Amino acid sequence: MAKSGFVSSITRQSEDFPGWYNDVVRKAELADYSPVRGCMIIRPYGYALWESMRDELDRHIKRTGHSNVYFPLFVPRSLLEKEAEHVEGFNPQVAWVTHAGGEELNEWLAIRPTSETLIAEVVKDWVQSYRDLPLLMNLWNNVVRWELRTRLFLRTAEFLWQEAHTFHATEEEAAEEVEIGLEAYRAVAEDWLAIPVVKGRKSENETFPGAVYTHAIEALMRDGKALQAGTSHMLGTNFARAAGIEFLDRDNQRKNPYGTSWGFSTRMVGATIMAHGDDFGLVLPPNVAPLQLVIVPIFRTEEERVAVAGSIDRLERELMDRGAFVPGVAGASDGSSRRPGGLGGSTGDGVPGLGASAAGVRYRVDWREESPGFKFNHWELRGVPFRLEIGPRDVAAGQGVLVKRVDRSKEQVPLDALVSQLPDRLQAYQRDLFQRALDFRAAKxxxxxxxxxxxxxxxxxxxxxxxxxxxxxxxxxxxxxxxxxxxxxxxxxxxxxxxxxxxxxxxxxxxxxxxxxx
RNA sequence: CGGGGCGUGGCGCAGCGGCAGCGCACGUGCUUUGGGAGCACGAGGUUGCGGGUUCGAAUCCCGCCGCCCCGACCA
The missing domain is CATH 3.30.110.30 (C-terminal domain of ProRS)
Incomplete structure (x- = not known):
């Protein structure tokens, strides 16, 4: 297959896994380097992956009673330094703002590496009684940790994440909360991203600075290396004591509340890439795939083009009747879905919400003026679960060739039955991908x-x-x-x-x- | 922060004192289209920055900056 003109091939996994990873991230247009060292630019296709897992996790977080809030980017130096172990753990990674308004600041401001200290400082005014507890908050934000060695998605100086912060009257309740957070992560990793994880406790050496203990989920990548996929910390009363949070309990005693915090970051985009991808590029679970089906028309003559377009028109009408939609992402923002004289598969601007339970199939028709072979490779690199090829022979037979990305198996399917089968096929694909990852882990x-x-x-x-x-x-x-x-x-x-x-x-x-x- | 490497069109590179080039990508046209199409024409550059040597510097020298890779720390 390596004929001349085969230019944008990617490094083989077996030869150089980090090289493969980098190629996939760049060539599938997930992310780019930025003018700032260690920081990344997340491109539409990559951001769509993050949005999908973010939204799914947000549903879990809200379902378990947490409210989203926002706290500022800056943390005064004195606050960051209130909890001794915490400062020691984070100090080397903190970026400081020393000047503003043209003058040196009286007190340096840390760009948050995480928000425990800032939150504790404010919460001390909010919590007076056991009736004010539990306090269940979550924030979606960016944090900065000045990493010396960075890798796209896996470790960047700035990253996007969610940090939940909760306060409880009793240690038992806080301990339950630690598991609620961890279970949300397990659910997103396994049920949404099809990545099996092991839940467990971190050793003391690996415990979050300032925490009593840390629980985590751990996943296995296809090169046999592990990736921490989410952490949930029991903070005990450490931060509460440092900030002076006290509440009057039922027994009329003043007490420090027990805290927890848990986080899940854009690193999981990297995990999804490395847990499923192969030598042809990304392999995406249907739940997160920005596109679940791509339709590639094949024709030579104008007559054939019209026939194929007619076939695809009927298919699109049926898809739209079932609530399908055409994402405005996927590395084909040049209007791959538009063509003269058809339904137009209007691309629209912006990114549609992904993954709502009642949503239809996310699809796109690739009418670009490229060869079919080019399109096959283009969408395989991007991990689209299903490709449907429709050519003159298919039109005559009322069928299409359906290709599964994960094993690139081809199957001839009657077009009149396809659309009604797609939801089941996507679900099966999701299950199979998870099973494949489970089998891989068992073998390793x-x-x-x-x-x-x-x-x-x-x-x-x-x-x-x-x-x-x-x-x-x-x-x-x-x-x-x-x-x-x-x-x-x-x-x-x-x-x-x-x-x-x-x-x-x-x-x-x-x-x-x-x-x-x- | 230690070791190594590299900075030349968007990307990958060549050129190593004498007109800044090649491949890919990009634009236009024609022919193509079931696994990364072909031909023709075209557009695109302050050679990372600053200084020096020289008649002449992408090329040699000095300094700076940046990035990548490998190790110790981290979601």
């Missing part, structure tokens, strides 16, 4: 019982290693230094099992999940 998850085996398996194929760990932080650091693997989580569902730490042989009661990670 290994129980290892000695340090030699640990290192051998890690080097041979990466993946998730379930190994006994004594619980000692120094042991963990040494394993990391010697193998590059870290404890991703101590999984909640790992069964009690007596064993011995792979490093020092000390007694252990359960296995931790180790992996090399992003």
């Amino acid at each position: 998850t290994h129980h290892v019982d000695s340090y030699d085996e640990f290192k051998r398996v890690l080097d041979a194929q990466g993946g998730f290693l379930m190994a006994h760990w004594c619980g000692d932080g120094d042991c963990e650091k040494r394993i990391n230094a010697e193998t590059g693997a870290t404890i991703r989580v101590i999984p909640f569902d790992s069964t009690q099992e007596s064993g011995r730490c792979v490093l020092d042989g000390a007694r252990s009661t359960r296995r931790a999940l180790f992996a090399r990670a992003y």
Whole structure:
């Protein structure tokens, strides 16, 4: 297939995974570098992916009783420094505003790396009684963490995310809240993005600065490396005490409320790319795919063009009757859906809402003046789940050739039945993609019982290693230094099992999940 | 922040003292169209920035800036 004119090929996954990732992000037009070091420009197709997961998560957040709020971008230095561990953890990554209005500021302003301190400061005025609790807030915003090494979506100096902040009268209730946040992340990752995740607790070394403990979901990428996909923190009373938040409880005692915070970022766009993509580019789960179906007309003569257009017109009418719509994104803003004398598949401006449960199929007809082969590759690179080819032969037979992106299998389908089948086909595709990821993870998850085996398996194929760990932080650091693997989580569902730490042989009661990670 | 590499049309590169070029992409036209089409014509540049050497600098020298890759820290 590598004939002359084959120009925009992408690096093969097996040759150079990071190179493949970069090619996909750039060539599928998800994102670009910016004039500012470490920052990224998210392009329409990439932003549509973020909007889809953002909106789905927002529904979970609201369904569980949280309200969206907004807090400012700037955090006064004195506030950021109120919680000792927190400052220490974040200081190296904070960007400061030192001048404004042409003068040096009396007090530097941090550009928020996260908002715990600012929120605690304000909440102390809002919470007086146990009747004011729980306080369940969420903010969608951007944060800045001055990273030394950045990668598009996975780690950028500025990123978009959601940070939930809640306050509770009791520790038990706060602990439940930590799980509510984590469950929302699991649901979005698995049910929406088709990425299986492992829920668990972070080791002390990996706990959020200022938190009592951190729970997280961990996902496996196709190169065998792990990616933290969302974290939920039990803050205890740490930030409340630092800010002086107190409430009068039922027993007439003044107490500090228990806090939680949890976050989910644009990193998940990177996770979606790396969890499903292949050598042809993106493979998108239908739920997040900005386009679920692309129709490619094929013809030679004017006569054939008219016949094919007639066939596609009928199909479009049927699609529109069922609530289909044509996203104004997808790397074909040049009007690929417009053509003379047809329905016009008006592109409209802006991006339609994605993923509403009753929504119809998101589709586009590619009438651009390019060869069919070019279009096949163009849309495969962009991960569109289904492609329908309609040519003269198909028109004569009243059918089309339906191609599934995930395995590029082709099937001849009667056009009169296709539209009614599409919702089911998309659902099946979503399920199959999740199952494929589950199978992949199962094949890449290994129980290892000695340090030699640990290192051998890690080097041979990466993946998730379930190994006994004594619980000692120094042991963990040494394993990391010697193998590059870290404890991703101590999984909640790992069964009690007596064993011995792979490093020092000390007694252990359960296995931790180790992996090399992003 | 340490090590390495690179800055030349939108992208990828060549040119290494003597007229700034090639491929792709882009525009127009014709022929094409079931797996990245062909031909013709065309448009596009302060060679990262500043200084120096020279009759002459993309090219040699000095300084600066930026970016990428690899390592320690991180959603």
